[in-house]
Amino acid sequence: MRKIGVKEIEDIAAGAAVYGTGGGGDPYVGKLMAIDAIKTHGEVTMLDVDEVPDDAIVVPTNMMGAPTILIEKIPNGKEAINAFSLLKDYLGKEIFATIPFEAGGLNSMIPFAVAATLGMPIVDGDGMGRAFPEIQMVTFSLGGVKSTPLVVCDEKGNATMFNTVSNKWSETLARAVTVASGGSTMMASYTMTGSQVKKTSIRGIVTKTEEVGRAIRIAKNKNTNPVDAVLKVSGGFELFKGKVCDILRKTDGGFVRGESKMTGIDEYKGKSIKIEFQNENLIVQTNEGEILATAPDLIVVLDIETGHAITTETLRYGNRGIVICIPCDEKWRTKDGIKTVGPRYFGYDVDYVPIEQRIKSRMGEF
Amino acid sequence: MRKIGVKEIEDIAAGAAVYGTGGGGDPYVGKLMAIDAIKTHGEVTMLDVDEVPDDAIVVPTNMMGAPTILIEKIPNGKEAINAFSLLKDYLGKEIFATIPFEAGGLNSMIPFAVAATLGMPIVDGDGMGRAFPEIQMVTFSLGGVKSTPLVVCDEKGNATMFNTVSNKWSETLARAVTVASGGSTMMASYTMTGSQVKKTSIRGIVTKTEEVGRAIRIAKNKNTNPVDAVLKVSGGFELFKGKVCDILRKTDGGFVRGESKMTGIDEYKGKSIKIEFQNENLIVQTNEGEILATAPDLIVVLDIETGHAITTETLRYGNRGIVICIPCDEKWRTKDGIKTVGPRYFGYDVDYVPIEQRIKSRMGEF
Numbered sequence: 001m002r003k004i005g006v007k008e009i010e011d012i013a014a015g016a017a018v019y020g021t022g023g024g025g026d027p028y029v030g031k032l033m034a035i036d037a038i039k040t041h042g043e044v045t046m047l048d049v050d051e052v053p054d055d056a057i058v059v060p061t062n063m064m065g066a067p068t069i070l071i072e073k074i075p076n077g078k079e080a081i082n083a084f085s086l087l088k089d090y091l092g093k094e095i096f097a098t099i100p101f102e103a104g105g106l107n108s109m110i111p112f113a114v115a116a117t118l119g120m121p122i123v124d125g126d127g128m129g130r131a132f133p134e135i136q137m138v139t140f141s142l143g144g145v146k147s148t149p150l151v152v153c154d155e156k157g158n159a160t161m162f163n164t165v166s167n168k169w170s171e172t173l174a175r176a177v178t179v180a181s182g183g184s185t186m187m188a189s190y191t192m193t194g195s196q197v198k199k200t201s202i203r204g205i206v207t208k209t210e211e212v213g214r215a216i217r218i219a220k221n222k223n224t225n226p227v228d229a230v231l232k233v234s235g236g237f238e239l240f241k242g243k244v245c246d247i248l249r250k251t252d253g254g255f256v257r258g259e260s261k262m263t264g265i266d267e268y269k270g271k272s273i274k275i276e277f278q279n280e281n282l283i284v285q286t287n288e289g290e291i292l293a294t295a296p297d298l299i300v301v302l303d304i305e306t307g308h309a310i311t312t313e314t315l316r317y318g319n320r321g322i323v324i325c326i327p328c329d330e331k332w333r334t335k336d337g338i339k340t341v342g343p344r345y346f347g348y349d350v351d352y353v354p355i356e357q358r359i360k361s362r363m364g365e366f
Numbered sequence: 367m368r369k370i371g372v373k374e375i376e377d378i379a380a381g382a383a384v385y386g387t388g389g390g391g392d393p394y395v396g397k398l399m400a401i402d403a404i405k406t407h408g409e410v411t412m413l414d415v416d417e418v419p420d421d422a423i424v425v426p427t428n429m430m431g432a433p434t435i436l437i438e439k440i441p442n443g444k445e446a447i448n449a450f451s452l453l454k455d456y457l458g459k460e461i462f463a464t465i466p467f468e469a470g471g472l473n474s475m476i477p478f479a480v481a482a483t484l485g486m487p488i489v490d491g492d493g494m495g496r497a498f499p500e501i502q503m504v505t506f507s508l509g510g511v512k513s514t515p516l517v518v519c520d521e522k523g524n525a526t527m528f529n530t531v532s533n534k535w536s537e538t539l540a541r542a543v544t545v546a547s548g549g550s551t552m553m554a555s556y557t558m559t560g561s562q563v564k565k566t567s568i569r570g571i572v573t574k575t576e577e578v579g580r581a582i583r584i585a586k587n588k589n590t591n592p593v594d595a596v597l598k599v600s601g602g603f604e605l606f607k608g609k610v611c612d613i614l615r616k617t618d619g620g621f622v623r624g625e626s627k628m629t630g631i632d633e634y635k636g637k638s639i640k641i642e643f644q645n646e647n648l649i650v651q652t653n654e655g656e657i658l659a660t661a662p663d664l665i666v667v668l669d670i671e672t673g674h675a676i677t678t679e680t681l682r683y684g685n686r687g688i689v690i691c692i693p694c695d696e697k698w699r700t701k702d703g704i705k706t707v708g709p710r711y712f713g714y715d716v717d718y719v720p721i722e723q724r725i726k727s728r729m730g731e732f
Contacts, residue, residue, distance in 0.1 A: 086529075157531040160539060163452075165523040173526060176546035180538050 015209030016108030017309035023280035024105015024131030037116035052194035062101035065184030079186035099123040104131030125201035129329035133279040136167035143200030150189035154181035226307020236326035296332035381575030382474030383675035389646035390471020390497030403482035418560035428467035431550030445552035465489040470497030491567035495695040499645040502533035509566030516555035520547035592673020602692035659691040662698035
């Protein structure tokens with residue numbers, strides 16, 4: 001148990017951008033919401049997963065929609081609170097704590113704003129260990145937690161509650177309402193007991209993102225290489241270094257989809273790669289078709305100078321970046337996990353190979 | 367107060383097809399559902415609006431979606447019951463009766479299936495006096511009744527409850543869920559007290575459709591002209607007689623939209639008209655651009671031989687029909703009514719002129 005204040009939020013937001021793997025929404029807007037709530041209501045208590053009583057009720061909160069939308073359609077700050085309190089009324093039970101739905105991107109911050117405003121603790125865990133584009137893609141699902149009752153609220157004051165036959169149907173229907181609401185909503189769902197949190201969440205991920213964010217900050221202050229710092233703390237691997245030479249992006253069906261191409265610099269000169277994304281980066285391959293990494297491992301583009309992550313919606317021609325890959329949580333490497341978020345789910349006809357194995361076999365090439 | 371059995375249902379369904387003004391869904395599927403429920407659970411008690419106690423709770427039921435969908439995606443029969451009982455649980459109050467949302471088309475029948483199954487009375491009234499494509503287009507809205515809490519259920523078992531900031535937002539969000547659910551859902555909404563029913567509903571419309579249906583049946587038995595019988599009972603006017611020579615129709619955004627063209631026969635030989643529709647027929651004009659009728663008046667194509675209404679989704683090349691227009695209820699002829707369902711709402715740059723006036727001024731031409 002520890003207190004999270006403004007300084008911690010800054011580090012968590014920087015690390016969350018990395019764990020957003022290109023998507024998850026720019027944490028900047030969420031960071032402002034969280035800081036504002038903490039300044040108004042006080043610091044947030046963060047609990048380790050093991051500190052949550054087994055029978056306590058925990059409810060994740062998050063934004064649903066395409067990250068591109070959020071740049072122009074700013075939340076009014078009440079949507080997430082509305083969703084939370086409507087769910088509470090429906091359950092007819094006190095909610096003990098909230099927990100990030102996804103630790104990557106904007107959604108790392110929303111739960112802090114909610115926790116500060118409602119004066120409740122937050123749990124140091126999440127359902128992704130990164131960001132993913134669809135709401136059934138959480139380790140809570142793998143652990144048998146139902147997504148419904150699920151509430152989405154928009155900034156106009158509309159509230160919708162779903163009870164569905166599967167977590168995939170929750171995605172389909174809630175996405176439709178989100179698109180009809182203008183492209184983004186706030187959500188409360190996957191109501192869990194403390195025991196379920198212990199069984200299904202990815203533990204300590206908020207602290208992990210904070211460590212990554214802190215490493216970037218310290219590297220800047222000490223004028224050392226921030227990318228090296230990120231790789232060290234996250235356990236990631238460098239895949240490529242280059243300049244963005246082409247970018248294709250469209251917001252479609254509640255997602256931002258597209259691809260970016262990069263040409264190599266320094267030791268990667270003469271080579272080029274392509275990254276494809278649906279909100280998040282999904283697959284990176286060379287011009288020759290060699291696959292360097294795929295989801296569920298985390299593919300991230302870091303700014304060469306600052307070490308900060310560049311999101312898919314801000315990536316633009318001329319950006320100089322280092323592409324890294326961080327191993328995903330072991331929960332995603334099970335049969336069910338790969339079925340839910342592996343490359344085949346996203347339409348790529350390739351098997352998932354853990355990044356450590358890919359690196360090892362490429363090392364063997366030399 | 368009277369009992370509605372299988373024979374009455376047959377007549378009501380035939381009349382409801384006329385009052386569907388081309389849309390509202392083919393009553394055939396709904397008729398089978400209603401007859402099946404009556405055979406299983408017994409006849410339904412129909413109350414006059416004045417027989418409803420002022421403080422009793424009345425909830426309309428209806429299908430939402432494009433009529434074309436229903437031909438292939440048959441309801442499983444439980445969606446409407448699910449929607450009704452979820453709403454009841456949410457309200458925490460007993461529901462005294464149901465009432466048709468729209469007396470036209472399929473939606474004339476659904477409430478009978480629900481009433482029979484749940485053993486509750488039905489009220490002889492509705493919110494349209496016909497069929498309209500969007501759910502805010504009810505006289506309940508004009509009378510200040512809120513559409514929410516609004517529940518839609520699909521045949522897969524998904525249930526969604528909306529609380530919106532306006533009845534138009536209910537239309538937008540519930541339509542999005544309906545499309546995502548495959549194009550049709552069953553709905554319970556516009557919870558009212560008996561006093562509100564008295565103030566806002568269109569009274570006696572079920573009996574009116576029954577009278578029209580009975581007139582068609584009797585004309586057939588007596589071998590007299592069924593179209594004349596419909597005109598007499600409904601107070602409608604003949605606009606045109608012709609053959610369908612062109613039809614354009616697409617299912618799009620939860621609606622079936624399009625237009626049909628007809629060339630005249632008999633006394634209309636040499637003339638031609640065009641009818642445009644969004645689920646329901648909205649406007650009919652001659653080839654020269656003279657407007658013969660617009661919504662909210664009821665534009666209906668009747669089969670020349672049988673007098674039965676031809677719906678927009680079954681209309682096809684070669685159909686021989688008589689186009690008639692029935693005056694709409696006076697509630698739609700108010701400023702608010704015309705704003706909600708007049709030709710300008712549907713995108714036509716013309717003023718609404720009541721059909722009686724149009725007929726009168728055309729009579730003056732001679």
